[in-house]
Amino acid sequence: MADDDEDLDLNSLSDDELVEQMWDDLYDGLADEITQGTNILLERGWQPYDVLTKALVEGMRIVGIDFRDGILFVPEVLLAANSMKAGMAILRPLLAETGAPKMGKMVIGTVKGDIHDIGKNLVSMMMEGAGFEVVDLGINNPVESYLEAIEEHQPDILGMSALLTTTMPYMKVVIDTLKEKGMREDYIVMVGGAPLNEEFGREIGADAYCRDAAVAVETAKELIARRHNKGPSLEAAG
DSSP states (O other), rough: OOOOOGGGOOGGGGGHHHHHHHHHHHHHHHHTHHHHHHHHHHTTTTTTHHHIIIIIIIHHHHHHHHHHSSSHHHHHHHHHHHHHHHHHHHHHHHHHHHHHHOOEEEEEEEEOOOOOOOHHHHHHHHHHHTTEEEEEESSBBOOHHHHHHHHOOOOOOEEEESTTTTTTHHHHHHHHHHHHTTOOOGGGEEEEEOOOHHHHHHHHHHHESSSSSSHHHHHHHHHHHHHHHOOOOOOOOO
């Protein structure tokens, strides 16, 4: 066959071939192809949750590994994550209808005084790609913003990001406020950003420091699993 790659007819592929092709398309940041592939699988009777986990999440997991290993860089990962979003836009309403299991919910934002958001955006996208519901508060968040968001959204995880050494200590202000209000144990607190390290995370009382988006996803999954294994889930049935 002398067809160019771009003439590849996704409809002609078997389910398994199409899923593998979608992994490649995610890796290459091809949003239109992901949209098409998502729709084809749904037309073939796939459950939305299976499309999410087997095609999109698995594709992003591959992207995450290569990002962690320095084979892919931030621009490529952002393209992949945007392609993932194109698929998610189709799946999200369907997942809501079918009551598909969510990995968990995260509220994330850059702390007060800091307007950097590339790392945070990457974490948001990768977390969403892994099946988490993400509420992104944007940049420059005072403690009140976090508290309001926590109250409104009842997340499992609070994520804070900082890129400046001068704004890092504000993370402790947020954690200390949660402690004062007797709420600290209710949430997993994850922190990240270029100037931070493991030791700083421990010192301020965070549950985890994540050096990049791929680590953030793995850590979040691990901490949520650990929390669920501690005792019966408090979520009301239905």
